[in-house]
Amino acid sequence: MLLIACPWCGERDETEYHYGGQAHVAHPADPHALSDAEWGAYLFVRDNPKGEFAERWMHAAGCRRWFNVVRHTVTHDISAVYPAGQPRPVPPSDEHSEVTA
Amino acid sequence: MSNRPGNRLAAGGRVDRSAPLRFTFDGVEYTGLRGDTLASALLANGVLAVGPSLYRERPRGIVTAGVDDPHALVQLERPCSDPMQLATTVELSDGLAATGLQGRGRLDDAPDETRYDKTYLHTDVLVVGAGPAGLAAALAAGRSGARVVLVDDQPEPGGALLSGRERIDGRPALAWVAEARAELEAQPETRLLTRATAIGHHDQNYVLVAERRPDRPGGGGRLWHFRARQVVLATGAHERPLVFAGNDRPGVMSAAAVRSYLNRYAVLTGRRAVVFTTGDSAYATALELAAAGAEVPALVDTRPEPPAALVKAARAAGIEVLAGAAVVGTEGGARLTGVRISALTAEEQLTGPVREVACDLLAVSGGWSPAVHLWSMARGTVRYDATLAAFVPDRAAQEVRACGSGRGRHDLAGCLTEGFTAGAEAATAAGFPFAAPIAPPCEGDTPPAPPRPVWLVPGEEGDPSTWRDHFVDAQRDATVADVHRAVRAGMRSVEHIKRYTTIGTAHDQGKSCGVAAIGVIARLLGARSPGEVGTTTFRGPYVPVSFALLAGRERGPLFDPVRTTAVHPWHVRRGAVFENVGQWHRPRYYPRPGEDMDAAVLRECRAAREAVAVMDASTLGKIDVIGPDAAVFLDRLYTNGFAKLPVGSARYGVMCRADGMVFDDGVTVRLAPDHYYLTTTTGNAAAVLDWMEEWLQTEWPELRVRCTSVTEQWSTAAVVGPRSREVVAALAPGLDVSNDAFPFMTVRDAVLANGVPARICRISFSGELAYEINVSSWYGLAVWEAVLAYGAHAGITPYGTETMHVLRAEKGYPIVGQDTDGTVTPQDLGMTWVVARHKDFVGKRSFARADTSRADRRHLVGLLPVDGGELLPEGAQLVAPGADLTAVPVDSLGHVTSSYRSAALDRTFALALVRGGRDRIGETVLAPLPDGRTVAATVTEPVLFDPKGGRRDG
Amino acid sequence: MTVDGFALAHLRRSPLGHLADRLAAAEATGPGGVRLREIPFLAQLNLRLDPAGPAAARAAEALGAPLPTLAGSVVATADLRVLWLGPDEWLVVGADGAAPTIEHALRRALGDEPGSVVDVSANRTTLELSGPSARSVLEQGCSLDLHPRAFGPGRCAQTTVAKVQLVLDQIDAEPSYRLLVRGSFAQYLADWLLDATGE
């Protein structure tokens, strides 16, 4: 049971949220200008890193706002939470997260 | 009543001699005392043997006094039925009945009436384990003012102190424990939970604690879900067994357990005891056994030079200390009668003559393994400490601290100091700064000298491949020979050997044998130390927990919410048969006495087509979409356009996912230029709202649109049929219901005859003249009853989802999820008309993909069975007429999605998704049925009833 | 479109009206006491607007209190409770029959600003759980931190209790909580609470 801090409501159990996959994947401005392969990539291909991942969550049982989280997919440590639409924060350069598995 | 000589001491222990408890084991009646476990009561009665071993049926006895016992499996019959418990952890109660098990439990199929609860709690500091270290930690943290929870699996705090004779601050240690307990109970923000086992330590300090509640009928318990800012693990250590020939014989026990039975339960487990140890701690066992009147002919210490003070004390008590030696075999049948002892070389080879010593108890201490289970589950790393000969906590991965013997600290003063420090640090880290108190002086327990671990006591003959009585995991009957075989077969990883031998996978999950097994593996692999082999993965739960505890109250009526509408009580009264639609209970049909579903549905359909019928449509999802950009927004989400929809009008719309597949449909009404009222399918209400919010918030935040769910605000009665107009006219006397004044696909506000305001839409999901009457749910039932009253003269008939499905299918209207399956486009449904050409919308690009634009995709078509009395099963496959059904694979053309008997058509019909279906209209297809018959049907347009749509205006 | 609740009162049914007796009978007194009742037909208006825009000030004036901007907080006036639901969303709760007036006032306050005012009075009903044990009853199905240091009078939350999403509003320190639950889930929630209070 992850503990995720909604930027508004604060820390809540994972079960209050909907997972939204990778963050910062914009809908193409003109889908019709894309090849089938490019469109297929937009539809189906997402990053799947082992490590820090900027992803979307929505506080479904709470304020219903979408927001972004940087979470480590091995440790589940959350290093940043920020509202939808904002860029991914640059981590302080001297910090590096630990991979344990 | 058994006549065995009692092993209960006349005085001492934490048992209540004034509270005798009667119990039966294996059908024999015995008496124990309050404060006993089943195991201690059995031992007090001289019963040592529990069930035989799983595969080899060897006699087995009680070994430990706790969760780590490898043998003591019992099945409980009273006070509650339980397929598998450890006698060493079952608290004795009056009337308890149990039988010994041979490794496998038996499930009782009598219903389980026991109540299990859950609780969710937050705390600043959670301390696991209420031994000296945990008590100290909780005291320190509690004094800081932080919220503290202390959990311990025993019925009372004290941990190892309950089993010992140590002194703190010049008084018996248990006096200190009592004081500590009193202080904790007086702290307003501290909670002490006993009989509460932390079973899992998960990410972000989510700790699950299983509490037993023997005071409850049938037992029962509570699963606590703790979210802790800081966790202190003071979980103590498990004493390890030693691996030597015959080490599973009843009478071979853990030295610490022998001591625990003696001091805590006042039970002498043997009259003549040999002690076999690799370190200091078993000396106390030997001395206390002797003091209690047992003979202790020998103390076998693997160390060539045990600490002089201990040797001296032992000799003073008349105990011969055999240093640098090991027990190499046991004698006896179902009970130990003697041991064989041999000297050990520095290389751990046997040397010199073997000496036989008669005894009925062998108290073994193979060293101590800190209980790192929770630490490790919380992703903390462990490292092998060669001095302690144990895996100890190394780096924490969360806000977790280990202390006491759970960290490898094996003296009381040290445990107290570490506990105070950990508690104070945890409180400080949680925002309640506090300095660690100074630990009081302690007696009777000093830092032990280093042990000499001996992982594998050689057999007197043969080589490891033949050592089939050297048990490594006795619960699995796994021996050194088995480990040897795994290694010889090529296995090198401890994980493989675990799986090959099943060592560590039984009830105790290797709590006692795990590290001993690693030691054996290390020896057989020629590794330098167990550290080189490493542990297997620690997984929860720390002790087995019942399915029922984890399910909690989510059973039976509370398993899953049943959602009901405001009209529900009426449906129930009227004898509706309900259908699950998502979480909703919807009336499927309303049988009259003697009617089956077919008859009821035909009657309901006829009423709708010929007179008037009414359905509770309240479960449809409803969303208010408001804002200046609402029209733009809907235009982007729906395949068709909504910007030009006039105020007061309604339009059917289809939504696709970005992949172009139909996701939902429904009618949307424009109430004002900036206000749409949108309906969704029942099952998709939440998903559609989420979908809209997702686009609004993450893609188009510039759009000024707000969506509000009003699903339960409105109660909806669909009044359907040629005579619906007259019913609505009577129901809403002020409303001009003429076609001109209130045309199809428009909406009107009205005040009903009973005074209730209503929003009435002229929309039709049946092809008939129809009205949907929306009122505040408060009035849903009253208005429903009014509709029925005003329609009575016209024979108004309530109908359910089944009739609704028939009516819409006759019109070729698809149901998303039934006639579609996530792989169907609007074009596949024959709804090119709903796909706008001159605007973009979500999913549009996907229609141009190679596969999505194929001509031979599956199309939604109608099917008319050639025999109009034959009902095709929904889901039935379709094949071409000439298909040879014996030549598999047979090419499938598609499948039946909906199939009904139609009153209006006076025959059966179906909808189907058929490959290139629209090009097959007029052709015949075959449906091979499960009973071997094949039914022919003609492919038709999907609209079978009133194709011109003339009926919708009445 | 609005309804004058009183004139039509005899036609109304609340989702839990039929449970009133069972809810009352579940009352336990004493230090472990707990009470449960439905407060039906409260006026509820969902308000969405830009908290920084001009409409926010107008709404505050109309309501007689500023819109709470602190997440999860409640502003109460003599006859209204304004619950924070989201950064631009509030639930205005008033007495039975007050919805038309509140709706009107809020619409006026909103004016031409983007936003919305939606009458959701019948969308949810209100269960009140109070008494010394109320918190521990809730804690059996709610993972929120309800300890007085973390939650208290003047605090509200949208959260989950026993599989049901709801709005939780603590109204006093006894403690008393209001659980604003959607009509279709009300029966389940009531059943669950009755079961939990009986524990």
Added chain:
Amino acid sequence: MPDQLPEHPDWLWRTPDPKPSYDVVVVGAGGHGLATAYYLARNHGISNVAVLERGWLAGGNMARNTTIIRSNYLCEESAAIYEHALKLWEGLPEELEYDFLFSQRGVLNLAHTLQDVREGTRRVGANRLGGVDAEWLDPDEVRAFCPIVNTSPDVRYPVLGATLQPRAGIAKHDHVAWALARKADEHGVDLIQNCEVTGFVRDGGGRVVGVETTRGRIGAGRVALAAAGHTSTLTDLLGLRLPIQSHPLQALVSELLEPVHPTVVMSNHVHVYVSQAHKGELVMGAGIDSYNGYGQRGSFHQIEHQMAAALELFPIFARAHVLRTWGGIVDVTPDASPIIGLTPVENLYLNCGWGTGGFKATPASGWVYADTIAHGRPHQLAAPFALERFATGALIDEHGAAAVAH
């Protein structure tokens, strides 16, 4: 007395050091990697093969799955490959000379809603057309087949019927892996453990010609990925993005119990998957976590929900105990079907995306993959599962059939 598990063979596999290069390097010694190596040698005579494994052999999802084997999939492409697997399973214990407890005790897929009934009927019909054994059982027949299932109509989601595949069943996962490993080893395949692939060696033309590993560089004529949940961490190194997300999926076992459960029961609606293994433990799969995770652990509420659901269906399980829980990393594709075949990178082959249901495919997966690698073109059963389908839209959508495909 409970049956003792069958004796393992005396010899399993060597622990060789890597050679400088191989004709084929298979990355990942899970079931699929091992089966691939085995069939490369057995069917195609290619035995200069190494299987590289970052940890211990078959310690990934192969060690963690609930061992359900069935071929009653909805889409014909899926049914074809899973049925190929089932046919291979039927001969494999003998062929591999290893009794890995393959038990064709049948699999029931329960229907709880009218939609489930339609779907079940559709699947039974499709399976029969495809030559896959399938039956529809009504609730009474369900009870007769598995007496402990609660078929009362008075529960929240009553059992309305079930599909039954009689030839489906379970097998002992670890032993399957060891059986394949042993035969591969016998054919000369090098199984190299504790050898993590960390990079690819490419020649001037961009072709993959080897791998970098924690045990040094190893040359390869062809590189075949069989790394399940870790696949995209590898393809990322080549800039090749895949439609795969790695999620936690959990399972659990009870203590050993006397036999109560004669078959395998799956319920997608109530989320229960359960069988009773040979030793006597109940083996259950829990729900997949929504978020990505490489931690081999999932969220505990999945287990709690799983238990509640299990008790609805099997009241007799109330007093059974959860002995151990664990998690795997499943590689989920958008259409819940695998990806098999060639890649845009020359010499690099792909076999992944089996998600929650690839154990049952193990032999067929290895069979078609080996064939694909040996001939440099997709095996006919693998062709529909090519990566290109995500561009054309020709998905093999098993979602229509089942939310979870154990």
